[in-house]
Amino acid sequence: MPLRKDIKKVLVIGSGPIVIGQAAEFDYAGTQACRALKQEGLEVVLVNSNPATIMTDKAMADKIYIEPLTLDVIKRIIRIEKPDSLLSTLGGQTGLTLSMQLAEEGFLDANNVKLLGADPLTIHKAEDRQAFKDTMEKIGEPCIPSKVVETIEDSVEFAKVIGYPVIVRPAFTLGGTGGGIAKNEEELRDIAKNGLRLSPITQILVEKCISGWKEIEFEVIRDSKDNCITVCSMENFDPVGVHTGDSIVIAPAVTLTDREYQMLRTAAINIIRELKVEGGCNCQFALHPESYQYSVIEVNPRVSRSSALASKATGYPIAKVAAKIAIGYTLDEIINQVTGKTYACFEPALDYVVVKFPKWAFDKFVYAKRTLGTQMKATGEVMAIGTSFEQAMMKAVRSIELGVDSMNLKKLEKLSDEELMKKLEEVDDERSFQVYEALKRGVTVEKLHEITMIDEWFLNKLLNMVNLEKWLADGELTEEKYLTAKNYGYLDSTIERMSGQKCPMHKQAVYKMVDTCAGEFKAETPYFYSTFDEENEAKQFIERTDKGRKKVIVFGSGPIRIGQGIEFDYCSVHCVWTLKELGYEAVICNNNPETVSTDFDTGDRLYFDPLTKEDVESIIATEQPYGVVVQFGGQTAIKLVKHLSDMGVRILGTQADSVDAAEDRERFDEILEKCGIPRPQGHTVMTTEEAVAAAEDLGYPVLMRPSYVLGGQNMIIAHSEKDIVEYMEIITRTMIENPVLIDKYMMGTEVEVDAICDGKDFLIPGIMEHIERAGVHSGDSISVYPAQTLSERIKNTIVDYTKKLALELKVVGLVNIQYVVYNHEVYVIEVNPRSSRTVPYISKVTGIPMVDIATKLMFGATLKELGYESGLYPVADYVAVKVPVFSFEKLHDVDTMLGPEMKSTGECLGIAHTFEDALLKGLVAAGFDLKKEGGVFITVRDTDKQEIIAIADKFSQMGFELYATAGTAGVLNRNMIATNHVNRVSEPEPNAINLLESGKIHYVISTSEKGRLPARDSVKMRRKSVERSICSLTAIDTARALANVLQTGRTIDDVELIDITKI
Amino acid sequence: MALFNKSEKAYILLADGTVLTGQSFGAKGTVIGEVVFTTGMTGYQETLTDPSYYGQIVVQTFPLIGNYGVNREDYESTKSYVSGYIVREWCNAPSNFRCEGNIDDFLKEQNIIGIHSIDTRSLTRKIREYGVMNGAITTEDVFAKKDELLKLIKAYTIKDAVHTVTVPEKCEYKAENSKYKVVLIDLGYKRNIREELLKRGCDVVVVPDRTTAEEIKAIAPDGIMLSNGPGDPSENTEVIKNVAEIAKLGIPIFGICMGHQIMALAHGAKTEKLKYGHRGANQPVIDLALDKTFVTTQNHGYAVLNDSVDTSIAEVSHINANDKTCEGVRYKNEKAFTVQFHPEAHGGPLDTSYLFDEFVQLMEEK
Structure with a gap:
């Protein structure tokens, strides 16, 4: 069936801020979907609170709302826009849950909005634990013995029946939040309590623990004609017990015979048919390693992280196809874009293997509990493609940016055998490295399998690598050894280090195409990965398609992690678009499967490979580019600049020397001195x-x-x-x-500027001021555009300093500068001659296409030619407030106290005509439940005690009940603010913990001199707040801002919703 | 490239003179065959034991072969029929609970010459561009007698394939709850065709390829199954002649792959050789009556020409979604239908096994 005639205007709900369990993959999916809808001539209305996304870009939809993703806000948008349809399955769990609520309330029917993608019954059957179980039973698909319970007592009762260990899975939570494995009743009580609280419907599933079974996933697509296909199978390196988002994953499944494979594939198809999903669906299975016995673990009736991975792993655009199915097309009508001849109704055949490796934030959160379980902890991931597992694994480990180029982890070498074996029994993020270390020490594959239940296939592959490394270290480095190592994915530099000898030759990588069909059909997908064969398909492709255009390579930003998020993908993609517009051939190199940049039709060519010096060298050799762009790919790309420059590659925009001048302390000090700019x-x-x-x-x-x-x-x-x-x-x-x-x-006001410079003139789209004073990382601060409290003199100084620095550093393109205003003086903290986290949001609010301009400047255009005056751009009509979003509930033992180390995983934006309204929107979008009554618990360090008085007074006047620990309570009471005294955590009960558990407290204001160590009172208290989902404010300035917002008496309903395409 | 699979060199020589160097596994020696590729990612054992590959050197496009080893249970016939086997990497430490040995030992035992460490993608693209090509695998010095070998390669054709692989004499298999009796005309049948019938309560009488209508009539079956098989369908003139008569018996007929082609030829249609065939587990086939697409497993180098099917007696029931070639025929005045793909799977998707139910249905109606 072609496009449904009754669809003209579609509302698409995005997934909101990046949190653990819901990351950039939904920007990728949403962007693909929006494009697919627009291609069909449909009017697209988009709502997403995340400003760093490409989907919220003007090119992607007709109407765009960067607004909080709450039920009320979506209803208002529906009333304003009157869409005839709502696409529910492309905005992650957030989009799906909202859509379902709207449907169940009858709101959609009442407003004549059709729900596309999945109907409420489908969603209910897949997501409600009991309904799911019943459905599976009906079609004879085995489930793990389990029971849905709503009380702790019931969970304990059921556990007695099935026996420990049991797994607790809360209903309707992201990435399994609040779940866990309980080995005994005490643990179960603890986990069940937490899970029940986190589940929006107070429901948990208690199930028999089948840790150790193989975990296999299938991505399935179905259309309205009941055509069903499986796009890809995936097998987890870690058996059941570790969340699939935290597991190394290989695609396709490798240890299954055709019997087992087809058994699970058929099960996946039976499931999607019974659920009547129209679009994409993810089915997870547990397979007993020694029999045909299997269980359905979970079904996601929507596009997911796994489907993004499957799309990139196969070249099959799942989100695009799902969107087309949602608006009426069937699989046999949709052309396979890759071949241009065949149809979307087929199953991709791979002639390579793919390894996904998760990226965790434990390098930042040194005190976080690193153990992995049913709750996802990774912030992002990389994917690597190779012709062997070893090759893909080596590429993955390089891409993940852990500072290693092989599976050898230095710190594990220091462990005693006993320590190492003990570590293997706990499952943490370094397990694959620990296994490798154990293999190096001669622990057998059998023994390791017994301990970890990782399939012997994977262990033997790792053993191959261990043996190769021994071989390299033993005797002369022959050509045979060298070439074998290259095929195993080792870099020349790694081979030289391991062998202690110079390489006898240099083998350049060649590139093979990802074509969905294993070479069966001629394909023109410009999507490549490196191997060490002879034939270079990329080179052939370049020659065949040569239109005489100059080639420019854009280096992407690698895995999503705290500090380097989706913003850099936004910048990279925009750069590519501009390059294409300027008539260049734009080539992307990146390794993150969740992003828009790695969609093969974003650029003219895509290289899916690690971003190390040596990997990049081979790409340069094949492409012979006119120049390269490194300033949009965050630190990952900028790190390459010196090497590329030394190779004689033309760096477009700011040169390597300027990057060095900004990063080298001495050189930077000289520049500051020359310009007369002070710094701390x-x-x-x-x-x-x-x-x-x-x-x-x-x-x-x-x-x-x-x-x-x-x-x-x-x-x-x-x-x-x-x-x-x-x-x-x-x-x-x-x-x-x-x-x-x-x-x-210096404890002053932090100010941030993103500027564009052409070498002569400069443009500052806007000055951003942080609500939290210096000391809180800029990524964790609430950032306000335009600056609200700075005097003209200060602003002028900032403009002047920015100009001097940009010119002195010979910036061509973007530069990000952070200032601190202390005692009415401006000091420079940091200069980054590259794009920054704030570029997407400032571009969207000011309407200045910063990346586009920067890209044009790299090719010699001037700001004047582009129609911009030098200096600070006039202030926009709107105030925009960027509010950080954290994933603390997923990271146990991490102190939530804000400090100079960044902790947020994502961000939201509030846009309004006034500062207070914008902040209100931003806070609501970030998940703050802005209740106007209840209790406020305050415990602050001595240095904050004077400042807290006024803030506490505000809460008191609004009618909040105040509670505080001894010191803080004393100060407040002495200042005539009635405050209840509460014992500290370490003091006898009832104490702060009991108070937090009582449900009386709605806001916590907590600052402490020291944090980090999980054993500290203040950290325990803040963790408790996270666990109880209590708004926790850990900076005095945030608390003040929140009090001010509450004092306005306004709610989100009072604030106008803004279509940013009209800005 | 498997490090610890290092062994002596082996070579592929293609009809166009190309020499590819790899390493030997399986048996040693020289073998000539038709080089074809299959894109299935699982099911290498089923491929190796599928009689339809008789006379062919098979290239696996999936780079890691032998991951789960080999086991007796997954054989599709009693032995391997491929002439030679080309892979990128074979797995010397397979892992699966049913694994009984590795693929290298299997090939040695079956006396199949294999070669690994080959850029199978490059080879596949070559076959795709030039069409199916003859070639040889040798563990001897290919350069020493290249011209001589090339002559043999160019002269090579697969002959008498069906008659070579068929059973020498009739054999019977009893179903547990037998309701029907089916004669399975063995043109090179895969074991799972028999299994699918037995599972549905059909006693199976496997008969040699050239069994006549008279002989079948004597068995008095409820249905006749024409199996898959190797080679050029049109060379089986005697079988075609017999099938034309068998079709007149009025007994329900179900044909698969070669059986489909033979049936069409027996009804006056024509077959042609495809450029590089369909081999894999991901071929989309449209059932025209249902207007639905199914993912099927396939292994064939020839196809029935759509426009050669006499529409007064038969109609094309299925077509390939990609190249629109004939994938099935339904006969109007006979209780007979045939498909080009493999509803018995092994390896590949089980999505079309309902066709066996339809066959049983036909027998029931009778």
Whole structure:
């Protein structure tokens, strides 16, 4: 059936801010869907609170609302826009849950809106635990013995029947939030309690634990004619027990015979047919390793993280096809874009293997509990394609940016055998490396299988790598050895290090095409991966399609992690679009399967490979580009600049020397001196002794960070020598070889500027001011555009400094500068001659296409020619407030206290005519439940006690009941603010923990001198707040801003919704 | 490239003179055959034991072969019929609960010459561009006697394929709850065709390819199954002649692959050789009556020409969604239908096994 005639205007709900379990994959899916809908001539209305996405770009939809994803807001948008349809399955769990609520309430029917993608019954059958079980039973698909319960007692009762261990899975939570494995009743009570609270419908599933079974996934698509196909199978390296988002995954499944494979494939098809999903669906199975016995673990009746992976792994555009099915097309009508001749109704055949490797944030959260379980913890992932598992694995491990180029992890080498074996029994993020270390030490595959239940196939492959490395280290490095190692995916530099010898030759990588059909049909997909064969399909492709255009390579930003998120993908994609518009051939290199940049039709060509010097060299050799762009791919891309420049490759825009000048302390100081710009005093140190001396010279508190910074990685404020010693110990442990910077910490207002410079003139689209004072990482601060409190003199100074720095650093393109305003003086904190986290949002609010302009400047255009005056751009009609979003509930033992180290995973934007309204929107979008009554629990450090008085007073006047620990309560009561005294966590009960558990508290304001260590009182208290979903404010400024918003008396319903395409 | 599979060199010589160097696995020696590729990602064992591959050197496009080893249970016939086997990498440490050995040992035992460490994608693209090509695998010095070998390669044709692989004499298999009796005319049948029939309560009498209508009539079956098989269908003139008579018996007939082609030829249609055939587990086939597409498993180098089907006696019931070639024929005045693809799967999707139910249905109606 072709396009349904009754569909003209479609509302698409995005997935909101990036959190663990719901990341960039939904920007990719949403973008594909919006494009597919627009191609059909449909009017698309989009709502998403995440400003860093490409889907919220003007090119993607006709009407765009960057508004909170709440039921009321969506209803208002539906009333304003009057769409005839709502697409429910492309905005992750968030979009699906909202759609379902709207349908169930009857709101959609009442407003004549059709639900596309899945009907409420389908969603109910797939997502409600009991309904799902009943449905599976009906079609004879086995489920794990389980029971849906709504009380802790019932869960304990059922566990007695099926026996421990049991798994607890809360209904309707993201990435399995609140779930866990309980080995005994005590643990079960704990987990069940938490799970029940986190489930929006207070429901958990208690099921028999089948840890150790193989975990296999299928991506299935079905259309209205009941045509069904499976796009891809995937097998987890880690058996059942580790969330699939936290597991290394290989596609296609490799340890299944055709019997087992077809058994599960048929099951997946039976399931999607019974659920009547029209579109994409993900089926997860547990397969007993020693029999045909299997169980259905979970079904997601929507596009998911796995479907993004499957799309990239096969070249089959699942989201696009799902969107077309939703509007009426059938699989046999949709052309397979890859071949241009065949249809979407087929199953891709792979002639390579794909390895997905998760990216965790434990390098930032040194005290976080690293164990993996049913709750996902990874923030992002990389994918690698190879002709063997070893090759793909080596590529993946390079792409993940852990500072390693093989499976050898230095810190594990130091462990004793006993320590290592003990670690293997706990499952954490380093398990694959631990297994590797154990294999190196001669532990047998059988033994490791027994401990970890990882399939022997994977273990033997790792053993192959161990043996190869031994072979390399043993005797002369022959050509045979070298070529074998290359085929195994080893870099020349790795081979040289392991063998201690120079490589006897150099083999350049060649490229093969991802074509969905294993070469059966001629394809023109410009999607390539490297191998070490002879035939170079990329080269053939380039020659065949040569139109005489100049080629430009854009390097992407790798995996999504804290500090380097989806914003950089936004920038990379925009750069590519502009390059195409300018008539260049735009080539993308990236390794993140969740992103728009790695969609094969975003650029003219896509190389899906690691972004290391050597990997990139081969791409350059094949492409012979006119130039390369590194300033949009975050630190991942900018790190390549020196090497590329040394290779003689033309760097477009700001040159390598400028990057070095901004990062090299001494050179940067010279520039500042020359320009007469002050910065907080500081020193560069290498050892703990030097650090202590430097801090004493500067005077505490001091700010400490490594010289190469990514998202404030490992940055702290040290108040004492003890802090410095602790810090230096951590930083040397995580093998950072660069010097450490120590600066005087200035507690002022933080201001951020993104500027565009053509070498002569400069443009500042806007100045952003942070609500939290310096000391809280800029990525974790609430950022306000335009600046609200700065005087004209200060603004002028900032403009002046920005100009001087941009010109002196010879910036061509984007530059991001962070300032601190302290005692009415402006100081520079940091200059990054590249794009930044704030570029997408400032572009959207000011209407200045920053990346597009920057790209044009790289090719010699001037700001004047493009119609921009030099200087600060006039202020927009709107105030925009960017509010960070955290994933603390997924990361146990992480202190939620904000500091110089970035902790947020995503962000939301509030746009309104006034600051208060914009902030209100931003907070609501970020998930703050802005209740106007209840209890406020306050416990602040001594230095904040004076400031908290006024804030507490505001809450008190609004009628909130105040509670505080002794010190804070004393100060407040002395200042005539009635406050209840509460015992600290370490004091006898009833104490703060009991209070938080009582449900009386709605807001917590907590600051402490020191944090991080999970054992501290304040950290425990803040963790408890997270677990109880209590709004927790850990900076005095955030608390004040929140109080101000509450005081306006306005709610989200009072604030106008804004279609940003009209800005 | 498997490190610990290093062994002596082996070579592929193609009819166009191309020499590819790899390493030997399986048996040693020299073998000539028709080089074809299959895109199935699982089911290499089923491929190796499918009699339809008789005379062919099979290239696996999936790079990792032998991951789950080999086991007796998954054989589709009693032995391997491929002439030679080309893979990128074979797995010397297979893993599966049913694994009984590795693929190298299997090939050695079956005396099949294999070669690994070949860029199978490059080879596949070559076959795709030039069409099916003859070639050889050799563990001897290919350069020493290249011209001589090339002559043999060019002269090579698969002859008497069906008659070579068929059973020498009738054999019977009893179903557990037998309701029907089916004669399975063995043109090179895959074991699972028999299994699917037995599962549905059909006793199966497997008969040699050239069994006559008279002989079948004597067995008095409820249905006749024409199996898959290797080679050029049109060379089986005697079988075609017999089938023309068998069709007149009024007994329900179900044909698969070669059986489909033979049946069409017996009804005056024509077959032609496809450029590089359909081999894999992902071929989309449209059932024209249902207007639905099914993912099927296929292995054939010849196809029935759509426009050669006499529309007064038969109609094309299925077509390939990609190249629109004939995938099935339904006979108007006979209780007979045939398909080009493999509803018995093994390897490949089980989505069209309902066709066996339809066959049983036909027998029931009778």
